[in-house]
């Protein structure tokens with residue numbers, strides 16, 4: 001393509017572009033934007049007399065100035081009545097105060113009720129209260145029928161016989177524990193099942209006729225006096241009472257077991273041990 005031909009095309013394009021610009025400009029001058037009125041329309045509007053029948057602004061103003069002020073008829077004024085203090089007093093703050101107080105009272109009431117229920121339950125039965133074991137002679141029969149040991153789950157207690165011929169020695173050790181000694185005089189003793197070492201439940205060993213703790217091997221004779229193992233004393237015991245031939249165990253009064261070395265019955269192991277061998281007195 002020759003340079004002359006390119007120049008000719010550019011010139012033609014410039015002429016066409018210039019023509020478009022000129023035409024567009026002249027058109028916008030004529031119209032003066034959308035919504036513009038032509039000169040003819042404007043002159044027609046000026047000559048026209050428009051009447052809507054409505055009063056003009058000036059007429060309205062003049063009429064307003066000439067209008068007389070009409071006094072309103074007097075109205076009886078309501079006498080002032082002070083608001084009810086009680087009604088006025090129920091302010092938001094008082095409402096919240098009362099709400100908080102009510103909630104606190106309800107909570108305390110519920111707590112008190114549950115506490116009373118708990119204490120009521122505690123006094124009416126279960127561990128921590130006085131539990132009837134039944135007729136003393138029946139209890140002794142049960143001990144013998146169970147080869148020397150009678151277990152009362154509700155009292156968490158073992159009931160065993162205390163030999164009458166050991167009472168002389170026993171008095172010296174246990175007479176200060178009046179409620180315990182009362183049972184011994186009637187031929188029984190109620191031992192707490194909890195090992196005084198670390199609290200395991202101590203089972204009976206029918207072959208040795210001792211109590212032997214499976215946890216660390218503490219051993220006690222049939223009346224709970226320590227015979228071996230790491231326990232710091234003999235088995236703890238409960239106070240009892242006998243009324244009309246009925247034995248009652250007071251699981252709310254636990255007495256500490258006798259000191260290491262106490263041996264009022266002289267009972268030795270009557271057969272093989274269930275847990276290890278007797279470790280002697282510690």
Ligand code: FES
Pocket residue numbers: 195196197198199200213214215216217218229230231
């Ligand atoms: S808990 Fe019984 S010997 Fe340790």
